[in-house]
Amino acid sequence: MADEVPFEFLHMELVAHIHNTSTKEENDTCIAKLESLGYRVGLSLIERFTKDCSRFKDELDMMKFICKDFWNLVYKKQIDNLRTNHQGVYVLQDNKFRFLTQLSNGKQYMEAAPKYLAFPCGLIRGALCSLGINCIVTAEVSAMPACKFQIQIQRL
Amino acid sequence: MADEVPFEFLHMELVAHIHNTSTKEENDTCIAKLESLGYRVGLSLIERFTKDCSRFKDELDMMKFICKDFWNLVYKKQIDNLRTNHQGVYVLQDNKFRFLTQLSNGKQYMEAAPKYLAFPCGLIRGALCSLGINCIVTAEVSAMPACKFQIQIQRL
Numbered sequence: 001m002a003d004e005v006p007f008e009f010l011h012m013e014l015v016a017h018i019h020n021t022s023t024k025e026e027n028d029t030c031i032a033k034l035e036s037l038g039y040r041v042g043l044s045l046i047e048r049f050t051k052d053c054s055r056f057k058d059e060l061d062m063m064k065f066i067c068k069d070f071w072n073l074v075y076k077k078q079i080d081n082l083r084t085n086h087q088g089v090y091v092l093q094d095n096k097f098r099f100l101t102q103l104s105n106g107k108q109y110m111e112a113a114p115k116y117l118a119f120p121c122g123l124i125r126g127a128l129c130s131l132g133i134n135c136i137v138t139a140e141v142s143a144m145p146a147c148k149f150q151i152q153i154q155r156l
Numbered sequence: 157m158a159d160e161v162p163f164e165f166l167h168m169e170l171v172a173h174i175h176n177t178s179t180k181e182e183n184d185t186c187i188a189k190l191e192s193l194g195y196r197v198g199l200s201l202i203e204r205f206t207k208d209c210s211r212f213k214d215e216l217d218m219m220k221f222i223c224k225d226f227w228n229l230v231y232k233k234q235i236d237n238l239r240t241n242h243q244g245v246y247v248l249q250d251n252k253f254r255f256l257t258q259l260s261n262g263k264q265y266m267e268a269a270p271k272y273l274a275f276p277c278g279l280i281r282g283a284l285c286s287l288g289i290n291c292i293v294t295a296e297v298s299a300m301p302a303c304k305f306q307i308q309i310q311r312l
Contacts, residue, residue, distance in 0.1 A: 005204065006230045007163040009197045014170055017193055021177075037173055041165045048161065074162045 004076045008098055015115050034118035035125075042126025049073060050131070059153070062131050063090050070127055088153035092124075093146070100145035113141045124149060160232045164254055171271050190274035191281075198282025205229060206287070215309070218287050219246050226283055244309035248280075249302070256301035269297045280305060 014037070018030050049070065056062045067079035071094075081093040099116040103109050117139035125137045134154040141147050170193070174186050205226065212218045223235035227250075237249040255272045259265050273295035281293045290310040297303050 006197070006201060007166060009200050010163060010166055010170070010193075012200075013193050013196050014166070016196075017189070033173070037166075037169050040169050040172075041162070044165045044168075045162060 004074075004098060007074070008102075011099060011116075011119060012102065015119070019115065031114065031118045034115070035122035038119035038122025038124075039126035039129070040122075041119075042123040042128075043130045044126075045073070045123075046070070046127045046130035056131065059133065060084070062128070062133065063092075063151075066124065066127055067092055074123065088155065090151040090153075092149040092151065094149075095146045097145050097147040100141065100147060103144055105144040109144065110141065113144065113147075114139075117141070117147065121149065124151065160230075160254060163230070164258075167255060167272075167275060168258065171275070175271065187270065187274045190271070191278035194275035194278025194280075195282035195285070196278075197275075198279040198284075199286045200282075201229070201279075202226070202283045202286035212287065215289065216240070218284070218289065219248075219307075222280065222283060223248055230279065244311065246307040246309075248305040248307065250305070251302045253301050253303040256297070256303060259300055261300045265300070266297065269300065269303075270295075273297070273303065277305065280307065 015034065018033055019027075022030050053065075056065065063082060063084070067082050071077065071079050075094075075098045077094075077096070077098070079092045080095045081091075083091045083093075097120075099120060100113060103112060103116070121137040121139050125135060128135050128137075128151070134156075136152045136154060138150050138152075139147055140150065171190065174189055175183075178186050209221075212221065219238060219240070223238050227233065227235050231250075231254045233250075233252070233254070235248045236251045237247075239247045239249075253276075255276060256269060259268060259272070277293040277295050281291060284291050284293075284307070290312075292308045292310060294306050294308075295303055296306065
């Protein structure tokens with residue numbers, strides 16, 4: 001069995017737990033909680049993971065690191081496609097995102113997807129923050145289990 | 157970096173989250189919540205993991221499976237010692253339990269340990285339940301990061 005499964009199942013139960021302990025009106029709060037949990041996990045992971053890394057050349061270099069090494073560490077696969085407009089927007093596409101592979105592909109399940117994307121958005125934000133990049137991360141699903149994460153760099 | 161780290165960090169944040177969203181009086185509730193989350197993760201993992209397994213010979217055979225394959229899947233190491241009184245009590249000793257290695261070893265941190273043991277107790281209970289064994293699982297720490305899990309089989 002693949003190595004990422006305990007992590008995946010723990011995440012699924014976490015999502016269920018956070019939603020079960022909230023009322024329906026608090027959906028945004030659940031998303032925020034999951035995002036913030038992801039953020040903290042992202043921070044800690046990068047802290048530990050880059051301990052023996054050489055310095056990054058530039059922003060794009062860090063993004064490549066997130067797409068390859070970091071994604072591989074967490075999801076045991078790489079991001080399939082990285083694009084940028086060279087003006088502070090990066091789009092990371094995962095054609096088979098682990099947290100969505102357990103959901104059926106169908107329009108009616110689309111609305112369940114955001115629940116499973118809040119944590120990974122926070123994870124990316126935390127990881128980048130740890131590398132000194134402030135950003136906003138959002139996710140978009142057009143056909144499960146493919147998923148696009150959009151990173152908008154916040155310049156001071 | 158070791159493979160189990162994302163799982164470990166996610167668990168740490170889960171413990172922090174559950175305790176932060178509760179008042180001090182609700183400590184028992186937090187433990188129960190974490191135990192129940194562990195239970196559900198244990199159930200799902202065994203369901204997936206034993207899909208292609210041959211049948212287990214007996215109870216001891218299942219315990220060995222938990223100590224070796226299951227522990228290795230979740231914690232990337234095996235249980236160091238398994239003992240039984242042959243009357244329905246099993247003691248699983250992990251000399252370097254992953255969820256405790258991040259805590260300092262010292263008497264003053266001892267009281268923090270139960271927070272990190274509720275989930276793994278539930279995990280074992282869920283896994284065994286999935287194999288058809290009803291039990292009560294408790295954990296005991298005498299010197300961190302070593303930990304003993306006691307399994308008491310519940311016969312009907």
